[in-house]
Amino acid sequence: MLRLILARVVTSIIALVGASIFAFVILRVTPGDPTRLILGAFAPQESVDRLREELGLNLPLADQYLIYVRDFLAGDWGFSYSTGEPVATQLASRFPATLELGLYAFLFAFVGAVVLALLAAYRRGPISDGATRALSFFGLGVPPFWFGLVLMIVFFEHLHWLPGPDGRLGPGVAPPPAVTRLYTIDALLAGQFATFADAAAHLVLPVITLGLFPLSFLLRLLRANLLDVSREPFITVARSRGLSRWAAFVRHALPNAFLPTLTAAGLLLGQLLAGSVLVEKVFNWPGVGALVTDGILRQDFSVVQAFILISAFIYVLANLLVDILAGFIDPRVRHAGMRR
Amino acid sequence: MTDIADRRLPPSTARRLARGLRRDWALYGALALFGALVLLAAFGPLLWPIGPLEMDFAATLAPPSLAHPMGTDGTGRDIFARFMDGARVSLSVGAAVVLTGFVFGGGLGLLAGIGGWTADVLLMRIVDALAAFPPLILAMAVTVGLGGGLHTAALGIMLSTVPFYARLIRSDVLRLRGQTFIEATTALGARPSRIVFRHLLPHTASTMLIQSAAVFGYSILTLAGLGFVGLGAQIPEPEWGAMITEGLQYALTGGWWVSVFPGIGVLIAVVTTNVIADHVRDRIDPRGQQLGVV
């Protein structure tokens, strides 16, 4: 077991090194002059020259790479050339908004997938089956930014049920005292229920939009696994012992179907990261994704570069943790090499 | 336990596909819609009088009508014409990504599978490096680094499919390598290339095709995403994602059609390909039909 973990950690580190090399090559080396990328096409030559010195662009490539990595690991992610702020500070200030959105989207996707998959697999009827498959196909095929827009057109512009693209809180609503920086939790902690309601209302559409793809993805996976597992002999055995069909499903089929689904949780995080870039701007959500989108718009790529490398880091780490966790949970893997 | 021996040979792939095809409405619907899209992309611009770049300042932000079935945008361009052009762009990028991704990624996987341990480890680490990025973000990295535009976007999307194809083909190759008939063929003196092309590839072909349909859908979706953030097709080239971005400013003030129609295009393209892939796979991949008795 330990050997497996070690092997996975090593592979992950190698993958990250490889990814950093790739990012370095693509983002720093290949564009004709990376300073243009940062300063824009019309900067004066002295600024360009100064920047080249600053960035160490006149050093040999290998040295440049090492500096690149060292800086990244130390948290020095450069400066945003349009605002002058360090990228790290910008990202940190925007992070809670994305975290709150991502957290709820994850819960939405996860709980939704489990409930729907259970219902569909348990009932086995053509209607529930068809509906689940239709939902999955839709969720996997709809561009999230477009879907968010449509939701707003319907629920905000026409029905006036939910708030529109004004970010996390309505105009005139002050954020609650900062504890976790997640407005919903902070508002509850401070007893500000009106603020909580407002924050929650503003979360509804973005959460559905961001969470739809992961939900559909998980739903497909879980449903297929459940159907496979429900055909296994031990389910019938459980029923012969006196469990109801539902109990046999929930207590025996579900845990077994879960294991292969668990390893997909890492992929889910990647989908949420990418999704935040696509979705936040639509709702004017003041998170990391919107920061990246703005950066691209303004040709200010320092933020974008940092985000790309950070995403890889988080993605690899998440997948590694999930794999190790799955190994612990599955008793067959836990005991590998310990046969009696 | 109820294993009634079936003494007829298992039906061939074609027959398995044809079985029960008659009642598969979902598959028919998907094929029809997708076919319509292809026809629209290929022949629409030839038959439609208005071009995608023609601006008509007298008819800016016109709602859908007979003259403009999908309305016009802020500079009076006909959205229907742009829609069809966008379909052409998306479908061709999708096809290009699938082909190149399959060749490049599949090639990597093949080499890793038939090569020795060193080749396998080396090549797969390269694949791992690519897979370290969430797919969209990898495509973003490529387009940011190499400059925006349709070609770099396609390249970026292709690179993000490489890990998928590489791992798929590698695992298939490794699995088949261990099978007896490969040993037998090698014992008979066949050259490695012959083994690969005559024996390994045909077995993986059908799965590859079906998985590729999913990749096709994924690339269209990702292209739209890149276009949305401004990294894919550049204005004024008509690409569905970029069109959605253009329409954002009008969306909540009454000009919904500018963004909605391109999005429907993406939706149809991706969903139909996924449905087709799924239904074909359900037929070809024999999933034991149990009789309700375990």
Place this chain on the structure above:
Amino acid sequence: MTVPAPSPRAGDAAPVLSVRGLDVVFDRRVAAVSDVSFDLRRGEKLAVVGESGSGKSTLALAVLGLIDPPGRVAGGAIMLNGRDIGRLDDRALRSIRSREISLIFQDAMGALDPVKSIGAQLVDTLRRHRPGVGRGEARRRAIQLLREVEVPAPEQRIDDYPHQYSGGMLQRVMIAIALANDPDVVIADEPTTALDVTTQAQVLALLDRIVAERGVSVVLITHNLGIVSRFCDTVAVMYAGRIVEHGRVDAVFAAPLHPYTEALLASVPRADWPRDRPLPAIPGFPPDLAALPPGCSFEPRCPLGHGLDICRKVVPEARRFGTGAGSASAECHFAGERAARRAAAEVPA
């Protein structure tokens, strides 16, 4: 309708399990079980024999009410301890399963949840049917059960997982689970088929001992005639979903009435079989249960009735022949003739 064979034991009045005219159909086309009737008395060990696809396993599941769509019980009655359990809904059946009747499955490895410990599954079975029992008490009983089925070091092994047990051990665990709530009837579906011969013998011996100690009635489904003769009291031979012969083991094996039974017995390989002679086998294949012939389903392969009009057109009725303990019932047009001829050939003692 079959007239059941008389009980091997005098004194026990009503049968524990009584099945009458059971029909199980799949997808409205496949007649997996047709018109099956038999009685099971207290302490009786009934063998159900037949080829793959004869309906043996379906019968077992049907008795426990575990036939799921697209299959359904299309007719007949199942009386357990005097109650018609065939009419009960799943809820009511749940309290009966494991408490009055339980099932032992063939594939022991697949029959246990791989992510739960053996102990957890045993304890769950126990506590499910005894509402007042606490976890500690249930665990003690579970260890007791494991000891009863001869699992070594049960206190340690109770927390192991299925993949840490060998096949034979798992089968013992299955027996333990089946016996956990003191059922009256245990249906064992090919419990030893997946085991090697030595383990097979051990498990059977265990089963023997338990049956004697606890007085449960057993329905043993198998295709191994050797086990039948050593272990069981009565035997029911199934073909194409019907019981074609039913009686005491020694009577049926010594003087089979149905041609299928006779062919089955003849096809058991023997160590002293001459080398140059081909092994006897029953020609042809089992019938397609979705397209059963109008007459006797064995007719196409029957050495006696093949091609005969009556066999091709009329389904034979089950009739009992012989008297007392030596009697058996069979579904064959010629059974009566054969029985009479045999009786005549015997020299009166």
